[in-house]
Amino acid sequence: MNKTQLINAVSAKSELSRKDAESAVEAVxxxxxxxxxxxxxxxxxxxxxxxxxxxxxxxRIDPKTGEESIIQAGKVPVFRASKSLIQKI
Structure with a gap:
């Protein structure tokens, strides 16, 4: 599902107009x-x-050349699913 499909699904499920559903999804x-x-x-x-x-x-090692390079430290976003979501899947 992409963003447009998500907006359409929210619109249908909540009985909001497509524009209102888009605003709600964007706000979240x-x-x-x-x-x-x-x-x-x-x-x-x-x-x-x-x-x-x-x-x-x-x-890391480049598989083509065998050359080593350093990937710098950084911050990454992470999502951890809850137990109840995992059980539903």
Whole structure:
């Protein structure tokens, strides 16, 4: 499912207009993004948890040339599904 399909599904399920559903979906994405940018985690009971994790620096080897290079440390967004979501799947 892509973003357009998600907006259409929200519109159909909630009986909102497509424009209102698009605003709602965008608002949720913006809130999640802003929370992660601030370094906070966002837990949705029964769904999962969005958080930012620190990834350590590491070396990699280019398979074509065999040359080693360093991948720098950085922050990455992570989603951890809740137990109830995992059981439903």
């Amino acid at each position: 994405f913006d809130i999640i993004t802003q929370s992660l940018v601030c370094g906070d985690s966002l837990a949705l009971l029964g769904f999962g948890k969005f958080e930012v994790c620190q990834r350590e620096a590491r070396t």
